[in-house]
Each structure stands twice: as C-alpha cells, then as structure tokens.
Amino acid sequence: MLASCGRAPEPQPKPLYGGWGFDAAGENKETKAGDDFFRFANGTWLDHTQVPADKSAVSLRLQMTDRTEASLHDMMEQSAAHSPHQPADLEGKMGAFYKLFMDEALVEHLGARPITEELADVRSAKTRGDLGSLAGRNPADFEGTLFSVYIDADLKDPEHYAVYVTQAGLGLPDRDYYLQKQFAAQKKKYQEYVAQVLHLVDWPDAGAHAKDVVDFVTQIAKANWTKEQQRDTVATYNPMSIKQLRKFAPGFAWAGFFEEAGLAKTDPVIVAEKSAFPKLAAIWAQTPAGTLQHGTLCKSSIMPRRTS
Amino acid sequence: MKAFADAYFDMHDRTLAGQKEQKVRWKRGVLTVSGGDFAVGDRFGTFGTLGFDGWRVFNSKKKLAPHLARHLEVLCKGRFSLPIFL
DSSP: OGGGTTSOOOOOOOOSSOOSSOOGGGOOTTSOTTTOHHHHHHHHHHHHOOOOTTOSOOOHHHHHHHHHHHHHHHHHHHHHHTOOSSOOSHHHHHHHHHHHHHOHHHHHHHTTGGGHHHHHHHHHOOSHHHHHHHHTSTTTTBOOSSEEEEEEEETTEEEEEEEEEEEOOOSSSSTHHHHOGGGHHHHHHHHHHHHHHHHHTTOTTHHHHHHHHHHHHHHHHHHSOOHHHHTOTTTTOEEEOHHHHHHHSTTSOHHHHHHHTTOTTOOOEEESSTTHHHHHHHHHHHSOHHHHHHHHHHTBSSHHHHHO | OHHHHHHHIIIIIIIITOOOSOOOHHHHHHHHHHOOOTTSSOHHHHSOTTTTHHHHHHHHHHOHHHHHHHHHHHHTTTTSOGGGTO
C-alpha cells in the first residue's frame, strides 16, 4: 500500500449504500417532534418500507448482505460447475458442497442418513453419565442441553484465555417464552416442533416425549437467570476448580462433560450464572434419563444443517 | 430433506421471527456453505460449514482486499495513515 505514494490520485469510489448520516427523506413532517419523536424522525420510511417476504427484517445494512450473498452465489455456481467429486482445494470443496446441497433429489433420498452416527450415539446413551458426556460435545455436535462451555479472553486477564461454563438448554429464545402467558402460542408450537423432529428421525411415541421434553425445559427456564442478570459481568465471573464445581452443583455428570469437551484438566473454569447451577444440576438428577435423551436429541446442532 | 427444512423454517423463521416465506434453495445453499450476516436469522446461519474459508476463496478470486482498502482509504482520508491497517 505504501507503493501508492507519489502516484496520481485515483478517482474516489462512489459510495454503494446511500449517503452519510441521517436520512431526512424518512421524516414525517406532519408529526410534531414533541408529540412523537420517533414518527417525526422515521414516519415516512416506516410507512413505505416493505419487509421482503423471505426476510424477517429490513435495513440499509441488509443491502450489503444481499450484495454479499449475490457475490458468493456467483462464485459458488462457478466453482460447482467444474469441481471434482473429491476436491483437493478450498474452491473445489466449496463447489462440491454447494453442488450437493442443490441436488434436492439426493437430499430427499438421504433423509436423516447424514446424522446416522450422531443418532446412534444418542440412542445408545442410556444413563445420566452417558448423557452428560454427550452434553460435553458442545458446541460441535449439540447445543448446550443444560450447560454450555466456551473459550474466550479472560475478562480479568485479557492476555490469557479462560474456559467459561454457562446455563443453557432452552430451545426458544428466552426463559420468558416458557414461563409467560403471552408466549403460550410459541411454546405450543415448539412442542409440536419437538414431536415433529422426533417423528422425522423415527423415534417411537414422539408426541408423548415432546411433552416431557418441554416440561423438562420449562424447569430449566425457571432455574435460569434472566437476560438482565446475565449482563452483570461481575456476578457472572465465578472462577472455581472442576472439583469445587462438582461439590457446588452436584447431580450433573461434570467429569464426563469436561472429559468429552477436552477440558478435563482445566483449572479454574469460570462459572457464569452461579446460583442457577445447583438448581440445574438437581433438575438433571431428577429427570428420567429417557427425557434427557430426547432433550439432547432436540439440541442437535448438526441436524438442521445436515438434513436440509 | 424437505420435511426437516420445512419444520425448521416453520418453527424458527416463521413462528419466532415472523418471516413469511422460506428462502429459495440457492440462498439456503450459500448460507449452509459459507454462512451469512450475523445480525440476520439464527445462529446456524452465521457461520457456514466452511466458515471463513468461503471468504478466503472469494478474496483470492476477486482481489477483495485492495478494493476494500480503497474504500477505507477514502473513508479515513486525513484521519489515519492507511498502512497501519494493512
């Protein structure tokens, strides 16, 4: 880039996404600012903007996303046109993968077969110990069934990484969806969805199990901290050894969990929603293993991708 | 399999996010392979299976970095010296 010094200045690129600053054309001048400032500032935009049917939001920024999507699409179509079945480089892999995804007849024919191995692992996990180990395969194969583990910069020592353990297990976006009346429709739909997923992988008695799973997750929701509580960075920073954690929150298969996550020798781990942990571990210990098994299956993070 | 994809769409995109129609297949293909906008949709869409590698290929073909650098240069004109970024 230094090489550009001394050359004649290049013409300035034209901005792709509108001008800089506030969009005055979106104002609604008929609204008095003092009555409703939001409508005054945005009313015209709000009245005339349509959310595209295949999106859940609209914004200037999404124009950039669309442009990116179109570029990636071109590139994938081109790569797919000449990628071998056993690609050796990244471009070939991208092309081959995209080509297979677009082969709807093949995807239809395969059904749930791309997750055969993981399904077998869930089927053979009969005890709480087995299921705790499966839960440790988070986030690679499963989202957190009760707890999630991740690695990030240590909030009190940013020069080093730390292992964090947090509450997890909800299938809906927030604990309120399980506990507040206003979300009853979404909760009901979620139970149907769980039944549908179990049915699609040929699990017997899908309907009954779905109810048990949602009841189990509702208990988790009750024990979980609220989003507001989770934003307290001081309260969510609780270092302890795995040994201390086992004592502090007995009932969960901590050893197998950390073993499977490849973190058995970590000391300390940072426990986030501290007071929720003993409650969650107790729920795990009291829930029939069969329900935990179905709950784990529903938290498969590979299922949506590999079966679609 | 259509049944899995439709069930997922119906629950997550329609019921929870209010999206009316499922994205056409090629759009879902792009998402699955290389991921999409982290501010749109759910977490399965953020990182594709190839993660950042999709962008490595893109950059190697389209020389994206110099293009972005040029925009950055205009944006930051007079405020920063560009070489600190690149």
